[in-house]
Amino acid sequence: MGKTVVEADSLVKRYGQLMAVDHISFEVYEGEVFAFLGPNGAGKTTTVEILECLRPLTSGNARVLGYDVTRSEDVKEIKKRIGVLPQEFCALDKLTVKENIALIGDMYDRHLDIDEVIALLDLKDKVNEKFENLSGGLKQRVGVAAALVSDPQLIFLDEPTTGLDPKARRDVWAVIANLKRLGKTVFLTTHYMEEAQVLADRVAIINKGKIAAIGAPQELISQYGGLKILKIRGGDKALASLLQKKYDKVSLNGNGDVLVKIDDVDEFWRVMATLAELKINKDVEIQTPTIEDVFLKITGGIITEEGELK
């Protein structure tokens, strides 16, 4: 575990009666990818914007790279040291990819070589393309390039893949994975479960302004993910009824597969023996729990593609 780069202590942000961020405390360590996972309106962006010195906090303490976000002198130091991809990143439409990245770079006393950053983000072919002509995925990549150009100690990526198609989303994931390989500290917010699970070293699940759980994805899954599932492909209601007589946790999914929750290996073999007795010859697979199961367990809901809690 590296040194602490972000410390939030009982952080509160209130808008009138609405408590957007409700006494949250957490730390982010150097070199890790830390993910804030939660539905829309959970308080992810508000928290990040407090840490980026874009919004004032109501109460509590927050320090970024050792600097206090509430002190104006410290704010200047924080801004020199962080890189940000804001939610719904946008740049000057008529400027090219290179010009937009250089514009952000020139705001700093020192910045990386623009061509190197462009190469790192695999944008060489688009270097002279106007921003307005880029696809959503490429625009996000330009945003990440702009966040990296100052060679920041800490990078905030706020919902970097929202609204992108699956291919563009995976392209951005590859970029973030590359940042991780380069040893960058990344603070990621997302409402995509898979994104948090694949990319993050640690995940904080945030809902209604409060952190519900925090830890490495595997730790959270072990702690909250529940049982493994034996999936019997192409099963039917009759098979499900037969198995329900012997096992408690049997269900059917939308594809007609029979799902049996199992506690351990012994139970797996008992189910297999039952299938043999019933002369059922179907493909089976074991599903391990995911962050989605963790989220379901903790919040009682799931997050839709649009980021809403259901």
Place this chain on the structure above:
Amino acid sequence: MRALTIFKAVFKNWMRSRSGLFFSILFPVLLLLVFGAIFSGVGSSSKYRLFVQNLDINATDATPSELSVAFIDALNSTETFGINEIPADENATEYAQEVLGPLGGNMRILVISEGFQNDLLNGTLKVRVGITYETMDMYYWYVEPYLTDSQKSAFQQGLAQMQQYNATIPDAKASLTIMLDPADSSATIVKSIVMSIASAFNYELIGAENVVEFREASVTTKHYSNVDFYVPGITAAFIMTNGIIALTATTTEFKRRGIIKRLSLTPLTKLDWVVGNVLCQTILNLMLAGIMIALGWVVFNVRVIPDAFSIALILLGSIMFSGMGMALSGFIKDVEAASAIGNAIAFPMMFLSGTYFPLEIMPSYVQTISKALPLTYVAEGLKHAMIYQNPEGVYINMVIVAVLAVVFIIVGSLVTRWKEK
């Protein structure tokens, strides 16, 4: 330094934007062409339409009387009127309405009454006889001591006969009736011109000569055309609209799209941001002013030449209005509101600051309001610099504009919000 980077980026972005270029440069240029064409009279006769009905017709041959025709010729000779004659047997207003058609236009009818020539001749004769009588009477008073009794008697007899003859001349006056629309803004001008011509006609007939000589001279040292006087006002007006409407809308759009928010996450300061944008708008305005004046030279043959004072005022005016635009955009959340608020401020200011219409013709309360409007000082300063070559008139306006420019930039920096709280 960061302000310079912002300036370069925003300027480049603007120059590559067709709509930005259209509204900042081409639209003002097109409007200048329209206004220039109106004020310079290019392609129009620039005459007041006047319907004339001559009822003074000779009974014998049904031709108009000589003097009524001469009067109409006198009207024509001024080259001020486009005259449409209405036949004597037509209803004048109905005829004029029919000619003007559904789109209307101003109805101005002059009716020359029946007996115009006779009344004019009689009236003229009566005046002439009267003048002759008075002259002779005065002469008699001077020479009486030197006359013999018989000479005195003959003189008195002659004067008495002259008086008797004058009493036999009918006392009627030649009558002209002018019918005007109260809503016609040119009615007073038309009436004055017709009255002047009638007086001149009158004097000519009685043989009077002008004893007052009237000379015309320009208030400027150079000879300017009509459109020259509008160049400073139009230039000032577009510097204002570019600053208040275009810049406000653009920066509000930048805010809406999160561009300002992204830049705010860097070490860029609000002052850098405001100064960069103001600089960009100022350069655009200098370009615009240059194009407009060059176009004025080529198309309308204007003679105004911007001197160092004019350029300095254009520069300061641009900074002031751009600062005002930046200050406004600090309060505005969306582009639609930016456009509406920008227009709501810019358009009344345009018409209340003497850019298109001289302040002298405005009611006194408008003149008072105009003193509170920044555009007044830019327009007045430019008029003093470009037209009157009056440095004193430039200095005072320039100082006011410079002070307001600093105030608006400071306010703009203070109220700029990277993001709502």
